[in-house]
Amino acid sequence: MPQNESPQNEGFEDALGAILHRTGDGFAADDRRELVEGGLRRGRRRLVRRRLAVGGGVLALAAVAVGGVYGGSLVSHSGGTSSVAGPPRPTPSVDPVPGKQRPGEAKILVADIAAALKSNLPEGKWEIDGLDGFGQSLVGVYDDGRGRSGVSVGLFRAGTGEAGQDQVVCPDKVFVPYDDCTEETVPGGGRLMILQGYVYPDKREETKAWRAVLLTRDGFLVDVSEYNAAAEKGAPVSRGNPPFTPAQLKALVTADDWGLLTAQLPANVDASGDGGQGDGGQGGTGGIDRQDEPRRHVEPVSGSVQSTLRSLLPEGLEVAGKGGDGEYAYLVVDDGEGRSLVQINVQQDMANVGDDLFGGGDVTTLPDGRRVKLTQQPGEKGGAGVVWWTADTMTPEGFRVVVSAFNAGTQHEAATRAEPALTMDQLKSIALSPKWQQLPMK
Numbered sequence: 001m002p003q004n005e006s007p008q009n010e011g012f013e014d015a016l017g018a019i020l021h022r023t024g025d026g027f028a029a030d031d032r033r034e035l036v037e038g039g040l041r042r043g044r045r046r047l048v049r050r051r052l053a054v055g056g057g058v059l060a061l062a063a064v065a066v067g068g069v070y071g072g073s074l075v076s077h078s079g080g081t082s083s084v085a086g087p088p089r090p091t092p093s094v095d096p097v098p099g100k101q102r103p104g105e106a107k108i109l110v111a112d113i114a115a116a117l118k119s120n121l122p123e124g125k126w127e128i129d130g131l132d133g134f135g136q137s138l139v140g141v142y143d144d145g146r147g148r149s150g151v152s153v154g155l156f157r158a159g160t161g162e163a164g165q166d167q168v169v170c171p172d173k174v175f176v177p178y179d180d181c182t183e184e185t186v187p188g189g190g191r192l193m194i195l196q197g198y199v200y201p202d203k204r205e206e207t208k209a210w211r212a213v214l215l216t217r218d219g220f221l222v223d224v225s226e227y228n229a230a231a232e233k234g235a236p237v238s239r240g241n242p243p244f245t246p247a248q249l250k251a252l253v254t255a256d257d258w259g260l261l262t263a264q265l266p267a268n269v270d271a272s273g274d275g276g277q278g279d280g281g282q283g284g285t286g287g288i289d290r291q292d293e294p295r296r297h298v299e300p301v302s303g304s305v306q307s308t309l310r311s312l313l314p315e316g317l318e319v320a321g322k323g324g325d326g327e328y329a330y331l332v333v334d335d336g337e338g339r340s341l342v343q344i345n346v347q348q349d350m351a352n353v354g355d356d357l358f359g360g361g362d363v364t365t366l367p368d369g370r371r372v373k374l375t376q377q378p379g380e381k382g383g384a385g386v387v388w389w390t391a392d393t394m395t396p397e398g399f400r401v402v403v404s405a406f407n408a409g410t411q412h413e414a415a416t417r418a419e420p421a422l423t424m425d426q427l428k429s430i431a432l433s434p435k436w437q438q439l440p441m442k
Helices: 007-021 032-052 056-060 081-085 110-119 162-168 246-253 257-262 304-311 351-357 424-431 434-438
Strands: 125-128 137-143 148-157 180-185 191-198 208-215 220-227 318-325 328-334 339-347 362-365 371-378 387-394 400-406
Touching: 110 125, 110 137, 110 148, 110 257, 148 257, 162 191, 162 208, 162 220, 191 246, 208 246, 220 246, 220 257, 304 318, 304 328, 304 339, 304 434, 318 339, 351 387, 371 424, 387 424, 400 424
Parallel strands: none
Antiparallel strands: 125 137, 137 148, 148 220, 180 191, 191 208, 208 220, 318 328, 328 339, 339 400, 362 371, 371 387, 387 400
């Protein structure tokens, strides 16, 4: 997970996930509905942190989960805190608390969500809480006689921009281990992703988490998760696999019934949750105050970080894998002694967190004012014997370059070699290269 998470990240989390931030306010601790909404909220926040984290751990991008399975979200690229203004803002709706709806909030009958769920799945016994309430998600337990299974459904307005598209792209296996994942365009122009993964991807002997998410052509998300246990966490595995096959999940999320429900999601709700609406609604301005909008984010031209990293590698390293975009890139290299994951983030405007990042440890200050921090620590994603070496640098103006290397091709698999393929001196040399400040920006 990230070593540091700037408060600036929270601003984009609010814009991306306002529908999720109010959940749990009116539920008892043992309410299963609270659990799924909490999981949805955590998943969106993990998604944003995965993309916007500022610490060296951003180079160890985590599997994220909606109700345990948001690992389906693509690891596309990862930026710094200044990425708050990066992706187009989705049009958020507000996730209501039963009995506490505010102007502009979704008021979909949970019973209607349950009816759509049941009518598009095989017969079985269901336990669903809050059927007399309102909202845009539900959690239940399904039993077909072969073992109880937790099932959750969420309906969201994500928009058609990058924020929505990210939800329907399979994750990079360098970061998120899973058994299978497919993407396709469905009739009507929607995008569908089906992921067969795990609640804890580094502990595959535990609960399986399968997820299907449809992004419709007009920007609505239908998100369904199922487990081979009665709940995402805290319940023993009750069956070999979740009950519904990928084909059944596809039929479920693409069913016509959801269109009638997503049409009830409100549009143009202020992301702050204060009820501001456009198009004649209450609250006047209809969204985020222009004066409060973050400035436009500037980041390297696509592919430039990866190509520059490759140009700075020592001789004798074969590139066996690559990925990333924008401010983030990774290479999997091999010198004949085993694969090694190398990752980099190039971030601007980081001076406000400089003292946090360089406030302790092996830190030196160069004559030009740049700070350099060298770290050697165990890996954090469960791979046996994995070590994580990092060179973190920042100019007085806040231009940061952080490079990490591991002694394995991924963090969640066992070490393939005793040490990373790059030495600490080589990592430091790469991070301090003047090429990073010469990158073309967009």
